[in-house]
Amino acid sequence: MTLNRRSFVKNAAALAGAFSVNSLFQQAHAADLQKINERVGHLTPAQLAADEDYWFFIRQAYPVNRNIIILNNGGVSPAPLVVQQAVERYNQLSNEGPSYFMWRVLDQGREPLREQLALLAGTLPGEIAINRNATESLNTIIYGLNLKAGDEVIGTKQDYPNMVQAWRQRAMRDGIVYNQLSFDFPIENDDTIVAAYEKAITPKTRIIHVTHVINWVGQIMPVQKICRMAHKKGVGVIVDGAHSFGLLDFKIPDLECDYFGTSLHKFLSAPVGSGMMWIKKEKIASIWPLMCNSEPHSEDIRKFETLGTRSFPIEQGIGEAINFHNAIGSKRKEERIRYLKNYWAEQAVKIPKVKIHTSLKSQYSCAICGVSIDGMTPQQLDGALFANYKIHTTAIVWENISAVRVTPHVYTSLADLDKLVKALKEIAAAGK
Structure with a gap:
């Protein structure tokens, strides 16, 4: 998966690193994604949103910490491994001679x-x-x-x-x-x-x-x-x-x-x-x-x-x-993340004392959704989710908005969201 220094420098002028045939994405994912995209090519983006086999494959590209469930992607999202490797590779190259490789190679x-x-x-x-x-x-x-x-x-x-x-x-x-x-x-x-x-x-x-x-x-x-x-x-x-x-x-x-x-x-x-x-x-x-x-x-x-x-x-x-985004497709990505948001929110809205602060209609929302529990501040709910369930969200108190923001991404699994729903049920039932 790695390129030798000579090969990298030779191709650097065509760069933005990722756009040549030698990009890390091309090496790591292109062939496999082409095959899996051919398998699901007959599905509409909305249909593909529920194809767990496809999204399991996408999820493997993100080396996120599996000891916590990250549901604050509205703040900042993790990068796929190929993106992280690209940054590391360019950083190593830069430090071989910063004033040359930064300004005369990477800057191009x-x-x-x-x-x-x-x-x-x-x-x-x-x-x-x-x-x-x-x-x-x-x-x-x-x-x-x-x-x-x-x-x-x-x-x-x-x-x-x-x-x-x-x-x-x-x-x-x-x-x-x-x-x-x-x-x-x-x-x-x-x-x-x-x-x-x-x-x-x-x-x-x-x-x-x-x-x-x-x-x-x-x-x-x-x-x-x-x-x-x-x-x-x-x-x-x-x-x-x-x-x-x-x-x-x-x-x-x-x-x-x-x-x-x-x-x-x-x-x-x-x-x-x-x-x-x-x-x-x-x-x-x-x-x-x-x-x-x-x-x-x-x-x-x-x-x-x-x-x-x-x-x-x-x-x-x-x-x-x-490269990674385009390989999935913008509409497919939008529909999957909206599907994940609706998956948990449509269950959560039925839980006694739980309130959803976001429309569940596709025209008005996609990834981000606010949730609260009667009798709890956002900070208390956010703290309980992490302390007891290792679910990372963020408490929002701004102007007339008071809720916990939950934001999945393409690497989020349904199992992660099942744990969130379970946690909301238990926290609401406990009344604290």
């Missing part, structure tokens, strides 16, 4: 990687910037917009804290007006959500900030409908896609937004510390880079990548994650 892989990300996102390569996470992507846009005192921005109290704080800092620094809506999720009516944004628009509104998948409880927001409404009124839209990219089967242009930021270390299972920013081509020149650049008004998306020395191994490891 950014353009092939940009092209692969653009294919996955359905965009032009010249609209994709590679960075470290959704916070960096979205802060670049938020601080880079030409807004002046009195200009208004609409967000929600249920947006991610780093984005909320970024807008508040712009309000303090520049005098913009940051208005926050508040929603009581779950909401199973797109018109209700769109109407709330529309009602908040005034002649001074310049930007709407929308979280595609609400990270607290997994509500899928009607982004395209919001964008169409906003654009009719001359308002731009920023989309926080941290929990949607690599999970939901969509292309960024389908959303009809103007700006998009995401973390790749969540559902794409890329190395921890990898992200992506998309800006519509005609808007790139008007956005100031967050970091310094000699041509801040350039139309070149690369002006947002002036980060100085970075982790080239992490960046290039993204390629293997894309």
